[in-house]
Amino acid sequence: TLDVAWAVRWMRDTATMIVSARDELTELDRQIGDGDHGENLNRGFQAVVAKLDGLEAEPAQIGDVLKLVATTLMSSVGGASGPLYGTAFLRAAKVTGLAELDSSAVVALLEGALEGITARGKAAPGEKTMVDAWQPAVDAAVAAADSGADPVGVLEAALAAAEAGALATVPLLATKGRASYLGERSIGHQDPGATSTVVILRAAVAAAT
Ligand code: ADP
Ligand code: MG
Numbered sequence: 001t002l003d004v005a006w007a008v009r010w011m012r013d014t015a016t017m018i019v020s021a022r023d024e025l026t027e028l029d030r031q032i033g034d035g036d037h038g039e040n041l042n043r044g045f046q047a048v049v050a051k052l053d054g055l056e057a058e059p060a061q062i063g064d065v066l067k068l069v070a071t072t073l074m075s076s077v078g079g080a081s082g083p084l085y086g087t088a089f090l091r092a093a094k095v096t097g098l099a100e101l102d103s104s105a106v107v108a109l110l111e112g113a114l115e116g117i118t119a120r121g122k123a124a125p126g127e128k129t130m131v132d133a134w135q136p137a138v139d140a141a142v143a144a145a146d147s148g149a150d151p152v153g154v155l156e157a158a159l160a161a162a163e164a165g166a167l168a169t170v171p172l173l174a175t176k177g178r179a180s181y182l183g184e185r186s187i188g189h190q191d192p193g194a195t196s197t198v199v200i201l202r203a204a205v206a207a208a209t
């Protein structure tokens with residue numbers, strides 16, 4: 001069940017998986033950015049874990065967890081990805097008030113995240129950013145929910161689409177963010193933010209199964 005305990009596990013699992021992915025994310029960001037994406041996110045999610053550990057009581061609502069993540073990432077990650085993921089989790093927190101997410105609430109959470117990222121970063125699909133993982137994830141989640149998938153099935157569909165989307169950033173020309181400074185030389189590398197999006201969604205599935 002996708003309840004508040006799941007949301008807490010999701011964030012703790014993300015922190016653990018970011019530790020494992022840190023070097024890969026940093027290497028990808030070294031190729032088309034400034035080589036700090038792994039460290040930025042590791043700092044952010046370790047701060048999230050510290051905040052969760054320091055709570056006197058378990059969060060009451062899923063939205064409380066997501067808002068804690070949002071404010072923590074905004075104040076600790078820095079770079080482009082801090083405000084982008086911060087706004088993503090803030091908008092995802094619109095599912096607050098539900099004790100448990102059904103399939104349409106999972107869609108709403110993911111749509112909220114994508115809305116936050118596009119509101120903040122103004123990137124469209126195809127610009128070689130994290131949007132190229134989130135947009136197909138949302139599209140796949142909508143399709144899965146429409147065809148009757150259960151909430152975990154919706155998350156799994158989103159993860160599979162994000163993985164494909166991240167791989168599909170390789171041939172793209174970056175036109176947003178630091179990678180756009182490279183122009184044509186950004187072609188041939190996988191976008192770090194699309195790759196970290198996959199890690200976050202993988203943790204969402206892992207925490208649920
Ligand atoms: P910085 O580029 O400031 O060092 P990070 O390395 O933490 O920040 O994050 C880089 C990632 O941020 C990119 O790989 C890309 O996915 C994402 N990104 C950058 N600009 C945008 C944007 N305008 N919209 C969406 N995502 C973006
Ligand atoms: Mg960077």
Ligand code: MG
Binds near residue numbers: 034036079080
């Ligand atoms: Mg940076």
